[in-house]
Amino acid sequence: MDNVDLAVVGGGGAGSLVLAALDRHDLRGLRIAVVDPVRKRGQDRTWAFWGTPGTDLEPMLSASWRQVEVTTPAGRRRLDLAPLRYAMLRSAPVYERAAEAERRLGATRVDAAVGALDDDGGPVTVRDADGAALLQARWVLDSRPRPPRRAGRTSWLQHFRGWWLESPGPVFDPGRAVLMDFRTPQPARGVSFGYVLPVSDRYALVEYTEFSPRRLTDAGYDTALRGYADLLGLDLTALRVREVEDGVIPMTDAPFEGRPSPRVVRLGTAGGATRPSTGFTFSAMHRQADDVARALAAGRAPVPRPAYPxxxxxxxxxxxxxxxxxxxxxxxxxxxxxxxxxxxxxxxxxxxxxxxxxxxxxxxxxxxxxxxxxxxxxxxxxxxxxxRPGPAPAPVGVAPDRAGQAGS
Incomplete structure (x- = not known):
C-alpha cells in the first residue's frame, strides 16, 4: 500500500485546479496521489466568472466580456464591468492542464472510487467502495459531492439547461454577454432567467436557469429554452444545437463542513465554495486551490480560508x-x-x-x-x-457548474 503526503480525491474541477496550483508553486517534492475512477477530459462543463485579466487562467479562456446586460420587466441595463471582466472557461483545457501538472508532479494515479476516509490521528487511510485500503496519506483533499452538516432552513436548487447554438450567419454580439434576462415566465415559487454567452457572432451558449425547490422535466427545460430563443428573436430552424449542458447546484443556508476530521479537507461545493444565493462556485474553488498550494509551499496545513465571509x-x-x-x-x-x-x-x-x-x-x-x-x-x-437540530439531509446531486452563474 502506497504512503503519500497528499491524496487528491476527485479529479473534477476542484481537483484539477488544485493540481495546477501545486504545479504552479513548484511542489514537486511532495508525494501526491490522485484518486478517481474517471480520468476527466473533453468538454463536459462550462464555468464563467469575473475578475481582473492576467491570472493563470487567461490562456485557457474561451471568451471574455467587458460589458454585460441585465434585463428585467423594467427595462434593459447595459453594465460596464471595467476594470473587471466576465470570462468563460470550458473544461477541456482545465483537464488538460491538470493532466500535465499530474505528470510534472510525478503523481500516482489510482483509478478507483473512494469509500471511507479513516482519519484516526495518524495517516488517513483511503479505502475503496468495498472497504479495501487503497493508500495512506498525510493529508486528503476531498472534492466529492457531500451533503451539508445539517439540513438548511431554506433549500433550493439552481437547475438549468443550455444549448450551444451555431448559426450559418452572424446573429450574436460577441462584445457583450447577457448576464440575466428575467423576461422568461416566472415560476410560481422561484426565479427564472435566461442568459447568452457568445463566443463569436455565430456561436454562443444560450441557457435557461431556475432558482427553485425542484427540477423540471426534460420537456420542461426544452420548452423553456425554445421560449427564450423566441424572446431573443432566434430562428431555431436555422441554427444547429452543437452541445447540450445540464446541471443542478444546491442553493441552501445549510452549513457545509470544510474539515470533517483533522487531516481531511473538503473542497468545491462540499467545502463551501458554492455561494448560497446564486450558485456561483468557480472563483471560490480557484481561491481554495491557491490557498492549499501556498500553505503547502510554506510548510503549513493545506486548509483554505473560508470561501465567503x-x-x-x-x-x-x-x-x-x-x-x-x-x-x-x-x-x-x-x-x-x-x-x-x-x-x-x-x-x-x-x-x-x-x-x-x-x-x-x-x-x-x-x-x-x-x-x-x-x-x-x-x-x-x-x-x-x-x-431542535434536525437530521442531516440526503446527499445532494451536483452536476456541472453552470456557465455564467456557478461553478462546482
Whole structure:
C-alpha cells in the first residue's frame, strides 16, 4: 500500500485546479496521489466568472466580456464591468492542464472510487467502495459531492439547461454577454432567467436557469429554452444545437463542513465554495486551490480560508428566505441590486470580496420591509435549529457548474 503526503480525491474541477496550483508553486517534492475512477477530459462543463485579466487562467479562456446586460420587466441595463471582466472557461483545457501538472508532479494515479476516509490521528487511510485500503496519506483533499452538516432552513436548487447554438450567419454580439434576462415566465415559487454567452457572432451558449425547490422535466427545460430563443428573436430552424449542458447546484443556508476530521479537507461545493444565493462556485474553488498550494509551499496545513465571509452567508440566508416565502420577487430583487449599486460592487459582493461598508450599501438597495421580516424569520429559524437540530439531509446531486452563474 502506497504512503503519500497528499491524496487528491476527485479529479473534477476542484481537483484539477488544485493540481495546477501545486504545479504552479513548484511542489514537486511532495508525494501526491490522485484518486478517481474517471480520468476527466473533453468538454463536459462550462464555468464563467469575473475578475481582473492576467491570472493563470487567461490562456485557457474561451471568451471574455467587458460589458454585460441585465434585463428585467423594467427595462434593459447595459453594465460596464471595467476594470473587471466576465470570462468563460470550458473544461477541456482545465483537464488538460491538470493532466500535465499530474505528470510534472510525478503523481500516482489510482483509478478507483473512494469509500471511507479513516482519519484516526495518524495517516488517513483511503479505502475503496468495498472497504479495501487503497493508500495512506498525510493529508486528503476531498472534492466529492457531500451533503451539508445539517439540513438548511431554506433549500433550493439552481437547475438549468443550455444549448450551444451555431448559426450559418452572424446573429450574436460577441462584445457583450447577457448576464440575466428575467423576461422568461416566472415560476410560481422561484426565479427564472435566461442568459447568452457568445463566443463569436455565430456561436454562443444560450441557457435557461431556475432558482427553485425542484427540477423540471426534460420537456420542461426544452420548452423553456425554445421560449427564450423566441424572446431573443432566434430562428431555431436555422441554427444547429452543437452541445447540450445540464446541471443542478444546491442553493441552501445549510452549513457545509470544510474539515470533517483533522487531516481531511473538503473542497468545491462540499467545502463551501458554492455561494448560497446564486450558485456561483468557480472563483471560490480557484481561491481554495491557491490557498492549499501556498500553505503547502510554506510548510503549513493545506486548509483554505473560508470561501465567503460569515456576514455574506447570513445575508444569503436572509435573501433565500425572502425569495422562498414570496416576500420579494426575484426580478425585482436583482433589478434593485443592479440599479442602486455600481456593477463592480455587485459582482464583488457576489464573489465575497466587498467591505462591510459596501455590504451595507448592498443591503440598503433591497426592499426594506420584506427583508426586515426575513431577517427576523431567519433569526427565529436559527434559534429553533439550535434547540431542535434536525437530521442531516440526503446527499445532494451536483452536476456541472453552470456557465455564467456557478461553478462546482
Amino acid at each position: 460569515r456576514r455574506h452567508l447570513w445575508m444569503d440566508a436572509v435573501a433565500l428566505r425572502a425569495l422562498d416565502r414570496g416576500a420579494v420577487g426575484g426580478p425585482e430583487f436583482f433589478d434593485r441590486l443592479f440599479d442602486r449599486n455600481p456593477a463592480q460592487r455587485v459582482l464583488r459582493f457576489l464573489d465575497g470580496a466587498t467591505t462591510p461598508a459596501e455590504d451595507l450599501a448592498v443591503m440598503r438597495s433591497s426592499p426594506l420591509l420584506p427583508m426586515t421580516s426575513a431577517v427576523v424569520g431567519d433569526a427565529v429559524g436559527r434559534l429553533r435549529a439550535r434547540l
